[in-house]
Amino acid sequence: xxxKHTRLxxxxxxxxxxxxxxxxxxxxxxxxxxxxxxxxxxxxxDFLYRRGKYFGEHNKRPSVILLDLxxxxxxxRDVLKEVKRxxxxxxxPVIILSTSSNPIDxxxxxxxxxxxxxxxxxxxxxxxxxIKSFEDFWxxxxxxxxxxx
Amino acid sequence: MTKITVSDPLLLPGxxxxxxxxxxxxxxxxxxxxxxxxxxxPDLTISQISANAAALISRTSExxxxxxxxxxxxxxxxxEVRKHLFNEQNKYIRPIPITIDVENQQKHFNxxxxxxxxxxxxLELEPFVHxxxxxxxxxxxxxxxSATLQETQSFDDLCQLIVHEVKRITHxxxxxxxxxxxxxxxxxxAEAVEQSMEPFWGLHYPASDIPQQAxxxxxxxxxxxxxxxxxxxxxxxxxxxxxxxxPVDQTYxxxxxxxxxxxxxxxxxxxxxxxSISLVREGQLWGxxxxxxxxxxxxxxxxxxxxxxxxxxxSIQLGTREESHDFQYQVKVxxxxxxxxxxxxxxxDYVSRLLATEDILTMTxxxxxxxxxxxxxxxxxxxxxxxxxxxxxxxxxxxxxxxxFATHNFSKLFSSASAYKGVGSGxxxxxxxxxxxxxxxxxxxxxxQEVNWAGNPNKPIEIDDNGDLRLMPRKSFEKWQQQVENxxxxxxxxxxEAAEQVRNAIIGIVLRNIxxxxxxxxxLAQSNSELDAFAxxxxxxxxxxxxxxxxxxxxxxxxxESILNxxxxxxxxxxxxxxxxMEDLINSxxxxxxxxxxxxxxxxxxxxxxxxxxxxxxxxxxxxxxxQIRIPRTLPSIVCDQVRIGEVFNNxxxxxxxxxxxxxxxxxxxxxxxTPTVFYVTDNGIGILEKHYETIFRIFKRLHGRDEYSGGxxxxxxxxxKIIERHGGHIWVRSIYGQGTTFYFNLESKxxx
Numbered sequence: 001x002x003x004k005h006t007r008l009x010x011x012x013x014x015x016x017x018x019x020x021x022x023x024x025x026x027x028x029x030x031x032x033x034x035x036x037x038x039x040x041x042x043x044x045x046d047f048l049y050r051r052g053k054y055f056g057e058h059n060k061r062p063s064v065i066l067l068d069l070x071x072x073x074x075x076x077r078d079v080l081k082e083v084k085r086x087x088x089x090x091x092x093p094v095i096i097l098s099t100s101s102n103p104i105d106x107x108x109x110x111x112x113x114x115x116x117x118x119x120x121x122x123x124x125x126x127x128x129x130x131i132k133s134f135e136d137f138w139x140x141x142x143x144x145x146x147x148x149x
Numbered sequence: 150m151t152k153i154t155v156s157d158p159l160l161l162p163g164x165x166x167x168x169x170x171x172x173x174x175x176x177x178x179x180x181x182x183x184x185x186x187x188x189x190x191p192d193l194t195i196s197q198i199s200a201n202a203a204a205l206i207s208r209t210s211e212x213x214x215x216x217x218x219x220x221x222x223x224x225x226x227x228x229e230v231r232k233h234l235f236n237e238q239n240k241y242i243r244p245i246p247i248t249i250d251v252e253n254q255q256k257h258f259n260x261x262x263x264x265x266x267x268x269x270x271x272l273e274l275e276p277f278v279h280x281x282x283x284x285x286x287x288x289x290x291x292x293x294x295s296a297t298l299q300e301t302q303s304f305d306d307l308c309q310l311i312v313h314e315v316k317r318i319t320h321x322x323x324x325x326x327x328x329x330x331x332x333x334x335x336x337x338x339a340e341a342v343e344q345s346m347e348p349f350w351g352l353h354y355p356a357s358d359i360p361q362q363a364x365x366x367x368x369x370x371x372x373x374x375x376x377x378x379x380x381x382x383x384x385x386x387x388x389x390x391x392x393x394x395x396p397v398d399q400t401y402x403x404x405x406x407x408x409x410x411x412x413x414x415x416x417x418x419x420x421x422x423x424x425s426i427s428l429v430r431e432g433q434l435w436g437x438x439x440x441x442x443x444x445x446x447x448x449x450x451x452x453x454x455x456x457x458x459x460x461x462x463x464s465i466q467l468g469t470r471e472e473s474h475d476f477q478y479q480v481k482v483x484x485x486x487x488x489x490x491x492x493x494x495x496x497x498d499y500v501s502r503l504l505a506t507e508d509i510l511t512m513t514x515x516x517x518x519x520x521x522x523x524x525x526x527x528x529x530x531x532x533x534x535x536x537x538x539x540x541x542x543x544x545x546x547x548x549x550x551x552x553x554f555a556t557h558n559f560s561k562l563f564s565s566a567s568a569y570k571g572v573g574s575g576x577x578x579x580x581x582x583x584x585x586x587x588x589x590x591x592x593x594x595x596x597x598q599e600v601n602w603a604g605n606p607n608k609p610i611e612i613d614d615n616g617d618l619r620l621m622p623r624k625s626f627e628k629w630q631q632q633v634e635n636x637x638x639x640x641x642x643x644x645x646e647a648a649e650q651v652r653n654a655i656i657g658i659v660l661r662n663i664x665x666x667x668x669x670x671x672x673l674a675q676s677n678s679e680l681d682a683f684a685x686x687x688x689x690x691x692x693x694x695x696x697x698x699x700x701x702x703x704x705x706x707x708x709x710e711s712i713l714n715x716x717x718x719x720x721x722x723x724x725x726x727x728x729x730x731m732e733d734l735i736n737s738x739x740x741x742x743x744x745x746x747x748x749x750x751x752x753x754x755x756x757x758x759x760x761x762x763x764x765x766x767x768x769x770x771x772x773x774x775x776x777q778i779r780i781p782r783t784l785p786s787i788v789c790d791q792v793r794i795g796e797v798f799n800n801x802x803x804x805x806x807x808x809x810x811x812x813x814x815x816x817x818x819x820x821x822x823x824t825p826t827v828f829y830v831t832d833n834g835i836g837i838l839e840k841h842y843e844t845i846f847r848i849f850k851r852l853h854g855r856d857e858y859s860g861g862x863x864x865x866x867x868x869x870x871k872i873i874e875r876h877g878g879h880i881w882v883r884s885i886y887g888q889g890t891t892f893y894f895n896l897e898s899k900x901x902x
Contacts, residue, residue: 015697017700099693123732127700
């Protein structure tokens with residue numbers, strides 16, 4: 001049975017400017033979703049495992065994770081591996097949003113179970129377009145495991 | 150004269166030597182007519198005698214057979230003969246003065262007695278000739294000669310002195326020092342000759358001139374006189390010894406008659422009488438003092454004794470003088486070798502240092518040298534050409550495992566080498582690295598180029614009355630080049646040693662270079678990984694703030710466009726555009742660095758397919774630009790990285806498309822039938838001035854304004870060249886300015902699949 005509820009988008013992004021650009025692009029569409037930002041990989045894992053500063057909180061399981069690769073400390077690659085290794089988390093779509101167009105990064109991300117890979121362009125209209133497409137697909141078109149109760 | 154019968158004419162060339170070598174010159178059974186030979190029994194009765202007793206002592210030889218010696222000479226002289234024959238102490242006291250009463254006249258003879266190899270007792274008599282006082286006595290002659298010999302400095306002086314001295318005391322027309330080499334060939338190294346006669350100095354004579362058994366006799370008898378080549382030899386009667394039933398062995402007889410072959414040989418040379426004095430070194434026949442006279446000549450016994458003594462004196466000198474002669478050369482070799490090694494010991498490029506010096510040739514006594522190091526060949530002096538040297542390298546790699554390889558007859562081992570026998574009959578090679586095919590080689594020319602043979606050493610063969618082939622000594626003594634082909638002078642042990650020393654020095658350098666290279670490689674690996682890190686930093690850490698600037702400029706435009714004036718909006722738009730351009734440049738740099746480092750994926754690839762795919766990707770742009778594509782014939786298959794070569798085609802076609810201002814644009818892609826195949830991309834575009842042929846390949850170098858001809862970062866050709874070079878190929882451009890441009894490239898890919 002499917003029910004409607006507000007989906008949670010977890011954005012893992014260390015750069016405030018990039019986060020703002022992403023947020024700005026997301027706001028341009030009318031899709032209703034909650035957004036939570038983690039500033040690095042450790043923060044993201046704490047959030048997902050409800051540990052550290054999230055201990056005892058009842059935060060939502062994210063519907064989609066938008067993950068940057070290059071993060072201070074535990075970086076996006078480790079987060080991706082951990083999420084896709086963990087049975088309780090692996091069904092969450094992880095979309096990589098990175099500056100890196102390095103073929104090695106792209107290849108290993110997919111090898112490690114990334115559901116999509118987007119390169120951040122230095123072109124705001126193109127970026128906005130990319131974010132809109134992402135949102136449109138994952139929050140309108142796709143049926144996600146979180147939806148099934 | 151030994152006759153030989155030859156049924157196969159092809160066997161002829163090998164005939165001469167062995168034939169002469171078989172000639173039984175010790176037992177010819179004849180004597181020269183100027184003396185008498187007696188074979189005596191122990192009781193001194195005559196058992197054999199030369200048949201010229203009538204001529205010399207007016208007694209028939211037959212009448213003397215069976216008589217005692219005392220029937221012809223006084224008894225005290227018979228006692229003297231007996232003493233010499235049977236008393237060891239008197240062995241070396243020669244000659245015995247003999248007086249024979251010939252028709253009431255006292256005739257004086259010199260007598261010499263000895264035992265022959267069969268144990269027979271032999272007495273030889275020759276007429277006593279008084280030596281004129283002008284020549285001095287034996288002691289005087291010897292004293293002067295030996296004193297002068299001692300005083301000479303060089304070996305050449307010594308040789309010159311001895312020929313002049315012998316000529317002075319014997320009155321021969323021509324006196325020569327004749328030296329044998331390792332193969333028995335002889336060379337005239339000193340000569341004293343009458344002015345009117347043709348000099349033989351410097352001429353070479355083949356070994357077959359002096360057959361083996363004659364050489365043995367020269368060692369046993371140090372002096373040999375042939376008084377008159379036209380004299381009829383006298384038989385010894387009876388021909389066989391009555392008791393032992395054999396012809397008498399005349400090994401030690403000075404009267405022994407001459408081989409008819411040798412007589413003919415001397416006659417052909419215009420010689421009437423000759424004498425030779427053996428020069429013996431360490432029991433080996435080193436050479437001869439050869440004396441020729443146009444007329445018959447009798448050299449008195451006393452003078453011959455002086456000559457023999459001089460020969461012995463010379464022989465003693467030989468050891469020390471020749472060694473010192475060679476020693477001087479050895480010093481030269483050593484010093485050149487030392488100089489080479491000294492230069493090798495200093496820092497820097499050893500190849501160029503070796504090339505800069507003559508010593509490399511001097512140290513081995515070579516006329517040419519080749520340095521084959523790291524597939525590059527440097528030639529010095531007289532050598533085979535580069536291609537031939539490469540074939541020698543290949544031969545050495547396959548056939549030689551020695552560190553130092555030497556031959557004086559290379560074509561015998563490697564038949565192709567006969568093509569350059571003139572410069573490379575002798576080869577000395579040191580192995581630097583067999584795996585790398587690195588060698589240093591020295592070459593010696595064919596000896597024939599230096600040799601003037603006296604006459605044709607291949608003695609002409611005559612057919613005698615019986616139809617048998619018979620060897621005849623040559624008729625002519627004009628200079629004639631001997632066909633001893635393909636050989637050089639031999640490499641001396643100390644020359645090989647010098648080569649080995651140089652090899653050790655070079656190996657030392659190579660090892661040092663390898664160590665240095667290993668450390669450079671480590672540094673390089675380090676800097677490569679740093680370059681990777683740098684590329685990543687460029688891609689990410691530089692781009693992030695750049696994107697920030699871009700985005701915030703965009704936000705400004707979005708949020709405040711309405712309150713900004715036109716100028717402000719324009720400036721913000723420029724800012725946005727510049728950030729995008731910056732990103733393009735960073736991406737190009739990143740791509741270029743990746744193309745240079747990422748491993749290529751080689752496979753057999755149809756370039757036609759690669760081209761078709763590339764054109765499919767560009768189809769829309771090509772249509773927009775209105776470009777016609779021409780492919781005259783299907784491109785071949787080649788081993789390459791198909792993705793990268795696709796990129797090369799893409800970059801070249803995009804350029805051809807962009808830089809074209811013609812109404813009807815076309816691009817032709819094809820190939821030339823060369824090895825390796827040359828591919829080309831040709832257009833009828835704007836063309837490139839020749840002065841820019843190189844600069845266009847520099848990264849970010851543009852010939853036109855940034856926004857002319859649809860822009861671009863200016864890295865396409867740089868990347869194309871990098872890809873082609875990584876395939877072992879080349880790219881170059883030819884253009885007619887204003888009419889069109891052709892880019893050519895080949896892929897000399899040596900990758901084996």
